[in-house]
Amino acid sequence: MKEQYIKQVEKELSLPHKAKKEVVRDLNEVFASAxxxxxxxxxxxxxxxxxxxxxxxxxxxxGIDNASSKKRKGIISALVALIVAVVAFSIYAVTRLGKAPEGAIGQADATTNIQIESALGFDVLQIILAVGFAAAVIAVLLIIRTIHKNRR
Structure with missing residues (x-):
């Protein structure tokens, strides 16, 4: 029970690592003394x-407002996720923009029978697109969580 309480306090604290360790040490002393x-x-x-x-x-x-520190961390995390999503979608869009039709060689207008595969065996652009979608979903979830916490 004590360990769970202390872990939860440590999780809730928005203090520098050294200060957190000090608070945990003090809490252990409070429990031992009691x-x-x-x-x-x-x-x-x-x-x-x-x-x-x-x-x-x-x-x-x-001298720290614990609530505003957590709120700031949530907003920063959401912004980082949004930036990752925008960058991934931008890379995907730019690489797809000037591409010739699938199966065409060079600037040909028609497709050919020649198939070219990448050395990796998978399409890197699909992975970039998946990262973009994942980052967008994470950003939306973080924004929803931040809004929900601010209403309380």
Whole structure:
């Protein structure tokens, strides 16, 4: 129970790594001291509040707004995913734009019987397109999650 609580607090905290380690160390000391004085883990958790409440108050002591930091991370992640999607779609579009018809050689207007396969055995453009779609879906999900969290 204690380990789960501490892990959740660590997950909720938007602090630098060193500060997080300090908070985790302090929490372990709080639990150890309370247990020595006859308190149960459940009583300590009730006294400290939910992991989110504890993380928010701890971040506040460090002079950091825990909620806005998480919101900023969500927005940045969504923007990065959108940029990846746009770049992937752009690469795909640019490479397809000036292409001759499938099966044509050079600038021929008609198709031929000659088939040319890439050395890789698969179409790299299809992978780029799939990455673009995956990044777009991730971006949409991150935007929805950020909006949903901001309404609470």
């Amino acid at each position: 247990l020595e004085h006859g308190e149960t883990e459940q009583q300590v958790i009730q006294r400290l509040g939910t992991p989110k409440e504890f993380a928010d108050s701890t971040a506040e002591q460090f």
